[in-house]
Amino acid sequence: MATALPVTSAQPRRAGAAGILLLLAIAYGLVPLVGTSYLFEAILTPFLALALAGLGLNLLTGYAGLLSLGSAAFMAVGAYAAFNLSLRLPGLPLPATILLAGLIAASAGVIAGLPALRLRGFYLAVSTLAVQFFVAWALNRIGWLSNDSPSGIIDAPRLVIAGLSFDDARGRYLFSLTIVALLTVLAWRLVRSPTGRNLVAIRDHETAARIVGVKVARTKLLAFALSSFIVGIAGVLWAFAYLRTVEPAGFNLDRSFQILFIVIIGGLGTLRGAFLGAGFMVVLPLLLSRLGTALLGDGFDTGTLEMVQRIVLGTLIVAVLIREPAGLAALLDRAFRRLSPRS
Amino acid sequence: MVAGDEDILAVEGLSLSFGGAVAFAEIDLSVAAGEIHAIIGPNGAGKSSLINAITGLYAPQAGRLRIGDARFARVPARRLAELGVARTFQNLALFKSLSVVENVLSGLANVQRAGLTAQLLGLSAARREATEHRARAESVIDFLQLGMFRGRAAGSLPYGLQKRVELARALVANPRLLLLDEPMAGMSAAEKAEMSGFVLAAREMLGTAIVLIEHDIGVVMRLSDRITVLDHGRRIATGTPHEIQANPAVIAAYLGAEDDPENEAKAA
Ligand SMILES: Nc1ncnc2c1ncn2[C@@H]1O[C@H](COP(=O)(O)OP(=O)(O)O)[C@@H](O)[C@H]1O
Ligand SMILES: [Mg+2]
Numbered sequence: 001m002a003t004a005l006p007v008t009s010a011q012p013r014r015a016g017a018a019g020i021l022l023l024l025a026i027a028y029g030l031v032p033l034v035g036t037s038y039l040f041e042a043i044l045t046p047f048l049a050l051a052l053a054g055l056g057l058n059l060l061t062g063y064a065g066l067l068s069l070g071s072a073a074f075m076a077v078g079a080y081a082a083f084n085l086s087l088r089l090p091g092l093p094l095p096a097t098i099l100l101a102g103l104i105a106a107s108a109g110v111i112a113g114l115p116a117l118r119l120r121g122f123y124l125a126v127s128t129l130a131v132q133f134f135v136a137w138a139l140n141r142i143g144w145l146s147n148d149s150p151s152g153i154i155d156a157p158r159l160v161i162a163g164l165s166f167d168d169a170r171g172r173y174l175f176s177l178t179i180v181a182l183l184t185v186l187a188w189r190l191v192r193s194p195t196g197r198n199l200v201a202i203r204d205h206e207t208a209a210r211i212v213g214v215k216v217a218r219t220k221l222l223a224f225a226l227s228s229f230i231v232g233i234a235g236v237l238w239a240f241a242y243l244r245t246v247e248p249a250g251f252n253l254d255r256s257f258q259i260l261f262i263v264i265i266g267g268l269g270t271l272r273g274a275f276l277g278a279g280f281m282v283v284l285p286l287l288l289s290r291l292g293t294a295l296l297g298d299g300f301d302t303g304t305l306e307m308v309q310r311i312v313l314g315t316l317i318v319a320v321l322i323r324e325p326a327g328l329a330a331l332l333d334r335a336f337r338r339l340s341p342r343s
Numbered sequence: 344m345v346a347g348d349e350d351i352l353a354v355e356g357l358s359l360s361f362g363g364a365v366a367f368a369e370i371d372l373s374v375a376a377g378e379i380h381a382i383i384g385p386n387g388a389g390k391s392s393l394i395n396a397i398t399g400l401y402a403p404q405a406g407r408l409r410i411g412d413a414r415f416a417r418v419p420a421r422r423l424a425e426l427g428v429a430r431t432f433q434n435l436a437l438f439k440s441l442s443v444v445e446n447v448l449s450g451l452a453n454v455q456r457a458g459l460t461a462q463l464l465g466l467s468a469a470r471r472e473a474t475e476h477r478a479r480a481e482s483v484i485d486f487l488q489l490g491m492f493r494g495r496a497a498g499s500l501p502y503g504l505q506k507r508v509e510l511a512r513a514l515v516a517n518p519r520l521l522l523l524d525e526p527m528a529g530m531s532a533a534e535k536a537e538m539s540g541f542v543l544a545a546r547e548m549l550g551t552a553i554v555l556i557e558h559d560i561g562v563v564m565r566l567s568d569r570i571t572v573l574d575h576g577r578r579i580a581t582g583t584p585h586e587i588q589a590n591p592a593v594i595a596a597y598l599g600a601e602d603d604p605e606n607e608a609k610a611a
Contacts, residue, residue: 190462190463193469197448198452200441201441201449201452205438208436209452211398211430212424212451212453212512214452
């Protein structure tokens with residue numbers, strides 16, 4: 001396991017900074033000019049929301065080593081909190097709504113994280129699974145949360161900040177992009193801070209961490225809080241910017257596993273892993289459906305697609321776990337190192 | 344056993360067993376400020392268990408401990424750094440994926456004061472502290488000649504260097520008491536000589552009291568002010584290297600340990 005996680009060093013980091021600036025320039029400058037509604041709605045916006053959720057989960061699972069199967073529950077808490085805040089406090093500006101929704105998700109995360117002070121590994125995963133089922137149950141049972149809508153499905157509020165509307169496809173993309181960029185900067189600051197170091201210390205050797213004076217219990221709860229804050233806001237994006245409805249089905253157990261797979265495939269313990277994994281997760285079904293139609297013609301319906309998708313994904317996850325536990329991020333690093341003249 | 348006021352560590356009648364198996368029993372041990380105190384004895388004698396009990400990882404069933412002015416029946420491990428105690432482990436306990444510098448920096452976790460917000464926003468308090476801690480870490484890294492590995496992941500280093508990184512992580516906090524569990528196990532003679540030099544220099548520079556578990560009797564004789572000998576969980580002798588060498592109980596215990604793998608002990 002010693003080689004499974006990335007080695008930090010200065011040189012790729014500088015190249016990384018330039019790469020990130022380039023990506024931002026493309027994302028803000030080029031994409032909005034040339035993108036189609038389809039690109040924004042079906043690919044980029046869900047990609048951003050999933051990447052953000054992966055980023056949040058990665059802080060908890062990749063960095064702090066605390067396995068969670070409850071990501072979708074925290075997404076749901078964020079989305080429903082934002083919905084209820086905008087419904088019940090109509091004057092609240094959207095950024096404040098989102099921030100508060102994140103904080104509410106963070107509080108839920110702290111409560112869900114309490115078992116982590118006693119449990120680890122498999123048992124912790126089971127306790128987060130219980131959170132997932134509890135939240136799903138609560139959303140179905142407590143009508144007040146969905147404003148007593150008979151179907152349980154509610155329209156998301158409009159995305160308006162200071163009179164500026166972000167309701168069209170491009171607007172929702174830019175809205176998501178901005179939130180994701182801001183929270184990525186936050187996560188990046190975090191993982192490079194002493195607190196970020198403490199997260200990894202607890203993951204690598206909890207006893208040694210305690211002995212050197214890392215406040216283990218507090219740091220674990222902090223990991224849950226920060227992770228759930230980000231995952232909760234990802235939930236807001238998923239509901240408000242992508243689905244445009246708020247409904248429990250958007251946040252079921254499948255979604256939790258999807259976020260976990262994003263992190264595993266992309267690379268545990270790296271920030272870019274969440275983006276690589278999410279990109280993969282969004283593009284894979286599109287590629288498969290193109291490929292399937294090309295090979296089988298009309299025989300390739302959505303049912304077949306879904307099945308093939310699951311098989312391919314499952315195989316890939318097993319392959320990644322065996323061949324490259326550090327995920328796409330490590331693969332990419334290696335390719336990059338091979339391409340660069342000397343290092 | 345006289346426990347003088349200047350003793351940084353005093354252990355009185357400490358006993359620990361696992362189920363029915365006695366790890367150690369009725370141990371008395373005192374370590375003076377700045378003293379190098381070796382604990383020797385065959386494998387399974389209870390040396391590591393004793394250190395684990397002193398550092399709060401094991402809960403002894405009887406006896407008392409004093410670290411500085413604080414008295415305990417069981418030391419809370421999370422308060423150890425605050426008490427000025429640092430340690431290394433017999434089996435490496437590094438943060439494998441963190442770099443050497445980050446491992447050493449983590450040895451300052453206990454004196455980390457800047458809050459999360461200050462760290463995230465890069466406020467001046469957090470920046471000042473980071474600079475100061477980095478300087479402290481770098482000076483320990485220089486002292487232990489780890490400079491050329493500072494950016495490497497600790498887990499990727501050869502065993503002997505990992506032992507040294509662990510020492511660096513323990514030293515960076517300027518502990519008053521440092522417990523080293525076999526810091527030279529598996530090292531070549533040259534590496535042992537180097538490590539011995541570091542241990543002595545650490546005591547000279549920081550005045551740290553050191554509890555040293557070591558099997559190489561030559562090293563122990565050279566480094567120690569006093570030696571405590573354990574056998575089957577009992578303390579059979581404490582004294583200066585000279586006294587220990589001449590102690591009949593020690594000689595008997597070591598000569599009795601015919602099939603003990605640490606036969607190098609007999610050579611002395
Ligand atoms: N965590 C533990 N659980 C059960 N038995 C233990 C544990 N740690 C040590 N022991 C037992 O305590 C005795 C002393 O072991 P140890 O302290 O490791 O000896 P030493 O360090 O002198 O080689 C041994 O019999 C060992 O098996
Ligand atoms: Mg031992």
